[in-house]
Amino acid sequence: MPTATEQLLKDHKMIRKILEGFHVDNPRFPEILKTLQRVVLGHAWFEDQFFMPAVKSRPLIFKPFWSEVSTEHEDIGGLLALLRKTEFKEKKTLQSRVITLRSLLETHFAKEEDVLFPLADQSMSRESLESLGAIMERRKEEVRDHLPR
Numbered sequence: 001m002p003t004a005t006e007q008l009l010k011d012h013k014m015i016r017k018i019l020e021g022f023h024v025d026n027p028r029f030p031e032i033l034k035t036l037q038r039v040v041l042g043h044a045w046f047e048d049q050f051f052m053p054a055v056k057s058r059p060l061i062f063k064p065f066w067s068e069v070s071t072e073h074e075d076i077g078g079l080l081a082l083l084r085k086t087e088f089k090e091k092k093t094l095q096s097r098v099i100t101l102r103s104l105l106e107t108h109f110a111k112e113e114d115v116l117f118p119l120a121d122q123s124m125s126r127e128s129l130e131s132l133g134a135i136m137e138r139r140k141e142e143v144r145d146h147l148p149r
């Protein structure tokens with residue numbers, strides 16, 4: 001049974017894969033943007049709803065991360081929404097927002113992968129990480145209700 005952190009890392013891998021084609025000059029840019037938005041928001045929803053509350057109840061070291069991570073999720077979500085509203089003929093604006101989004105995602109993932117997830121793995125038992133993973137797996141369908149169309 002995969003643990004919660006293993007599942008979240010798998011999402012990061014998927015998001016990085018989507019980002020490979022995420023270039024303004026890609027003719028499929030609009031569809032890729034839509035997919036990226038759904039996958040990123042769905043992933044952040046799982047972290048906010050299940051992962052962070054579980055680690056929050058653990059040692060105090062997690063405390064500073066709690067608001068930092070959710071603020072970054074809001075920033076990333078806001079930028080994705082803004083990108084969806086940006087006209088495709090506004091290439092330069094689009095391009096600069098794409099660059100900002102990439103760097104936001106990169107630093108956010110690095111924080112989670114280098115600090116947050118290893119801390120969770122250290123402070124929680126394999127069993128509790130697996131049961132959290134199972135809860136997330138069962139709630140997969142629900143994520144759709146929290147995504148934009």
Ligand SMILES: [Fe+2]
Pocket residue numbers: 044047069073108112
């Ligand atoms: Fe996150």
Ligand SMILES: [Fe+2]
Pocket residue numbers: 008012043047109112
């Ligand atoms: Fe994440």
